[in-house]
Amino acid sequence: MDVKGKTRDNIKARLDTTLFSNCKNMELVFDGLQVAKPRANFVLEKNVQLLVYKWLKSLCFLDGHASNISRLVNMEECRLYGMKSLDCPVFMQTIIPLAYRDLLLKGIWDALMEISHFFRDICSSKLNVNHIEMLETNIIETICKLDMIFSPLFFDSMEYLPIHLLFEAKVGGPVQYRWMYPFKRLDITVAI
Numbered sequence: 001m002d003v004k005g006k007t008r009d010n011i012k013a014r015l016d017t018t019l020f021s022n023c024k025n026m027e028l029v030f031d032g033l034q035v036a037k038p039r040a041n042f043v044l045e046k047n048v049q050l051l052v053y054k055w056l057k058s059l060c061f062l063d064g065h066a067s068n069i070s071r072l073v074n075m076e077e078c079r080l081y082g083m084k085s086l087d088c089p090v091f092m093q094t095i096i097p098l099a100y101r102d103l104l105l106k107g108i109w110d111a112l113m114e115i116s117h118f119f120r121d122i123c124s125s126k127l128n129v130n131h132i133e134m135l136e137t138n139i140i141e142t143i144c145k146l147d148m149i150f151s152p153l154f155f156d157s158m159e160y161l162p163i164h165l166l167f168e169a170k171v172g173g174p175v176q177y178r179w180m181y182p183f184k185r186l187d188i189t190v191a192i
Helices: 011-020 046-058 087-099 106-122 129-149 162-172 181-186
Strands: 029-031 034-036
Touching: 046 087, 087 106, 106 129, 106 162, 129 162
Parallel strands: none
Antiparallel strands: 029 034
8 A cells, every 4th residue: 555654665675676586667767866666566556545445434344343444544644543453354354355356466466365365264263184284385375476576675574474373273273262352352351
C-alpha cells in the first residue's frame, strides 16, 4: 500500500535490489543529478488504494470473529490505525485474498494467496500429517516467490518463520490450542 514511514520499499532497498537480485524494473534510475525510484509492480496506485480502503470501510464481520475493521480505516491518509493482534489472522487469511484479487498482477496475487492459504491451513482445528508434509514443500516455494517479488530489505527472520511453524504444528498439534487469541478475547485479568 506504500504507506509513508511504514514501507520497506525505500532507496536503500532499491540499492540492495541492484546488488543482490536481477530485477531490472526495481533498479533506481539515475537522470543527471536526480535519482528516480520507479513504482514497484506490487505497489497499488493511489486511486486503487482508495478503492481498497473504501471496501474495508464497508466490511462487517460476525460478532466475535474480528473487531470492527471499518473503524480502523483512515480515508484521508490512506492508512489503517489501531489494528489489534486478533485482527491480523483475519486480515491475512480472509481479507488479503479477496481485496487484492483483481488489483495485483497474477503472479503477485498467487504468492499472497499461497501464504494466506498456508496460514489458514495451519490454523485449522484438524491437521493431517500428510498435508503438513505437502505444506513443508509448498511453503519453501512460496517464500521463494515472495523473495522474487519483494526487495531484499523486506525480508528479515520473521518472513522465514512459516517454514519452522510446520515442525511446531507436527510436534504440538493444531495451533489454535496453543495461541493466545482466545484468552485475549476473554480479557482475563488476574488479581495478585
